Amino acid sequence: xxxxxIAGARRRAVRDGDAQIDTAHxxxxxxxxxxxxxxxxxxxxxxVIRLLGxxxxxxxxxxxxxxxxxxxxxxxxxxxxxxxxWSPA
Numbered sequence: 001x002x003x004x005x006i007a008g009a010r011r012r013a014v015r016d017g018d019a020q021i022d023t024a025h026x027x028x029x030x031x032x033x034x035x036x037x038x039x040x041x042x043x044x045x046x047x048v049i050r051l052l053g054x055x056x057x058x059x060x061x062x063x064x065x066x067x068x069x070x071x072x073x074x075x076x077x078x079x080x081x082x083x084x085x086w087s088p089a
Contacts, residue, residue, distance in 0.1 A: 005029035028055045 009025035012018075018025070030037055031052060041047045 001033060004033050008032065024055055024058055028052070031055075 005026060006021070006029070008029035009021045012025045012028060013021045016025075031048060038045075038048045041051070043050075
């Protein structure tokens with residue numbers, strides 16, 4: 001299964017024009033290939049669908065606004081940058 005997930009992540013990275021595989025590519029592959037993993041999410045199927053939706057939005061361009069976030073730049077978020085649960089992306 002790991003080889004399948006990595007192959008899918010590589011395929012997504014190449015298709016998206018990314019130089020490297022990132023966590024979103026790997027997470028997308030895991031969610032698609034492992035039904036047991038999908039059952040781990042406390043929100044159940046609706047939460048998994050929402051997460052897959054975010055990953056798809058990232059692929060079609062909404063992710064471009066994520067440029068400069070922690071994952072891309074390595075910069076740490078500033079203290080007090082938003083309320084609990086807030087994401088800089």
